[in-house]
Amino acid sequence: xxxxxxxxxxxxxxxxxxxxxxxxxxxxxxxxxxxxxxxxxxxxxxxxxxxxxxxxxxxxxxxxxxxxxxxxxxxxxxxxxxxxxxxxxxxxxxxxxxxxxxxxxxxxxxxxxxxxxxxxxxxxxxxxxxxxxxxxxxxxxxxxxxxxxxxxxxxxxxxxxxxxxxxxxxxxxxxxxxxxxxxxxxxxxxxxxxxxxxxxxxxxxxxxxxxxxxxxxxxxxxxxxxxxxxxxxxxxxxxxxxxxxxxxxxxxxxxxxxxxxxxxxxxxxxxxxxxxxxxxxxxxxxxxxxxxxxxxxxxxxxxxxxxxxxxxxxxxxxxxxxxxxxxxxxxxxxxxxxxxxxxxxxxxxxxxxxxxxxxxxxxxxxxxxxxxxxxxxxxxxxxxxxxxxxxxxxxxxxxxxxxxxxxxxxxxxxxxxxxxxxxxxxxxx
Numbered sequence: 001x002x003x004x005x006x007x008x009x010x011x012x013x014x015x016x017x018x019x020x021x022x023x024x025x026x027x028x029x030x031x032x033x034x035x036x037x038x039x040x041x042x043x044x045x046x047x048x049x050x051x052x053x054x055x056x057x058x059x060x061x062x063x064x065x066x067x068x069x070x071x072x073x074x075x076x077x078x079x080x081x082x083x084x085x086x087x088x089x090x091x092x093x094x095x096x097x098x099x100x101x102x103x104x105x106x107x108x109x110x111x112x113x114x115x116x117x118x119x120x121x122x123x124x125x126x127x128x129x130x131x132x133x134x135x136x137x138x139x140x141x142x143x144x145x146x147x148x149x150x151x152x153x154x155x156x157x158x159x160x161x162x163x164x165x166x167x168x169x170x171x172x173x174x175x176x177x178x179x180x181x182x183x184x185x186x187x188x189x190x191x192x193x194x195x196x197x198x199x200x201x202x203x204x205x206x207x208x209x210x211x212x213x214x215x216x217x218x219x220x221x222x223x224x225x226x227x228x229x230x231x232x233x234x235x236x237x238x239x240x241x242x243x244x245x246x247x248x249x250x251x252x253x254x255x256x257x258x259x260x261x262x263x264x265x266x267x268x269x270x271x272x273x274x275x276x277x278x279x280x281x282x283x284x285x286x287x288x289x290x291x292x293x294x295x296x297x298x299x300x301x302x303x304x305x306x307x308x309x310x311x312x313x314x315x316x317x318x319x320x321x322x323x324x325x326x327x328x329x330x331x332x333x334x335x336x337x338x339x340x341x342x343x344x345x346x347x348x349x350x351x352x353x354x355x356x357x358x359x360x361x362x363x364x365x366x367x368x369x370x371x372x373x374x375x376x377x378x379x380x381x382x383x384x385x386x387x388x389x390x391x392x393x394x395x396x397x398x399x400x401x402x403x404x405x406x407x408x409x410x411x412x413x414x415x416x417x418x419x420x421x422x423x424x425x426x427x428x429x
């Protein structure tokens with residue numbers, strides 16, 4: 001009986017928190033409208049759309065939305081697995097007692113942990129399929145995008161201009177990734193048809209994958225890593241439109257063409273039209289999928305989406321410059337303006353020691369006896385610091401966290417080219 005009363009009191013407290021939050025915010029400040037469309041060639045594109053997800057915080061109720069695009073290759077198994085497991089893996093890496101601002105600040109590192117865990121778990125199933133992933137979480141006006149592969153996510157704010165929220169991990173166009181792979185023991189080259197003739201895009205060997213980052217692909221070497229590029233921005237209260245599409249769209253249309261061809265349309269109509277224009281331009285050579293998301297203020301009627309191309313207003317001069325994989329971080333707030341898109345964070349390094357370090361605002365995100373990637377409990381003395389073996393660690397010591405379990409430490413070393421993949425070694429015997 002007492003247990004039942006305790007259960008009821010907990011449930012009542014949760015309800016009261018939600019009621020108070022509803023009274024405090026009778027109308028949400030942000031309205032999110034979305035639509036999607038696709039034309040299938042192989043049936044390997046999958047999407048995830050979850051709006052108005054809620055979590056109870058210490059300071060009320062937080063509402064967020066999730067959009068994901070998974071473009072599979074060599075089968076659909078990896079895309080399906082990532083769709084079903086990635087979000088839970090990301091959320092499990094975020095402490096449950098964070099307030100709203102802390103939760104948003106924790107997202108970039110949680111996304112890295114979630115991507116790596118999803119890849120590690122899928123590879124343990126010994127399936128050779130792989131997938132690109134472009135994964136977006138919106139919370140209020142803040143948009144956080146994590147990406148591996150060659151799907152693309154672009155933003156056109158109401159103030160005008162185009163912002164790229166994802167990275168392109170095609171070896172053909174990404175010199176930094178080519179250098180990283182060859183430094184880790186991989187080879188980059190075109191398909192040799194014999195007689196010295198090379199054709200097609202640059203690929204990674206063994207395996208012949210033309211991407212440098214993905215989830216899955218256990219048969220192409222662990223220098224093809226799942227560590228995502230992450231970018232976090234805050235829209236102005238005027239909102240904007242986001243287009244998230246697979247390479248079937250971007251091989252046919254530029255960002256400007258995609259935005260212009262659907263201007264004034266609802267998200268659903270816009271997504272359908274973008275796919276139609278892509279197929280008409282290049283034919284249906286690949287799965288072609290598009291998600292369109294409008295983020296609007298509550299008072300703006302749903303029909304008043306961006307209707308005309310506007311000049312860029314108050315464009316930041318330095319915040320949106322292209323960053324190397326070593327120079328990204330949270331941006332100093334003194335440079336931000338409230339009437340333009342604000343970049344809060346960007347990082348593209350493939351090194352876990354750089355992506356999970358403790359210099360960011362939320363320093364206590366990872367618990368000392370929990371693996372920062374897979375979230376398993378670690379016995380005292382068994383955890384391995386992510387700074388272990390890092391050259392020139394500065395003030396950081398191996399005794400400093402976050403910590404990895406032995407299994408995730410092996411994964412880290414393999415991705416950084418510090419050991420030969422056991423799978424590749426066994427395959428060559």
